Amino acid sequence: MADREKIIEGLQIIVTDLAQQADGHLIQSRVFASEGFTKLAEKYAEHAEEERGWVTKCIDRIIDLGGEVKLEAKKAAPVCKNPVDWLKYDLQVSIDGLAWLKELTEAAKDDYTTFDILKAYYQDEEEDMYWGQGQLELIECIGVQNWLIRQL
Secondary structure: OOOOOHHHHHHHHHHHHHHHHHHHHHHHHHHHHHHHEEEEEEEEHHHHHHHHHHHHHHHHHHHOOOOOOOOOOOOOOOOOHHHHHHHHHHHHHHHHHHHHHHHHHHHOOOOOOHHHHHHHHHHHHHHHHHHHHHHHHHHHHOHHHHHHHHHH
């Protein structure tokens, strides 16, 4: 079996960081709603809920592996009123996170259950990254104001 301690440590990092991202996405959802960007508000509220599901799966897997789940301190993260600034920030988080997640997924390749969870999570995060890239490309094509109108 793969290095259990390394996998548990990686899953704990996901639990801590992703719980914070879910909180951040919920906060962004409410900020966007207050600005009238209903579609963005709905997108990020759903995204926060989805991330909480991944947190739950990782917590359960830590427990299954005999690890101790921790409630760790979380780093501060930005909250943006400007949706384009948020997209750029969130896209970079995805890019950086996927590079790290790929390494953890590789480390878990002999632990099929964890590997399957991480592979599915990777695919979900990759889809989010592509969405963010696509939105920024759309902004370049149609302009910020036209894109913002589409988010109402």
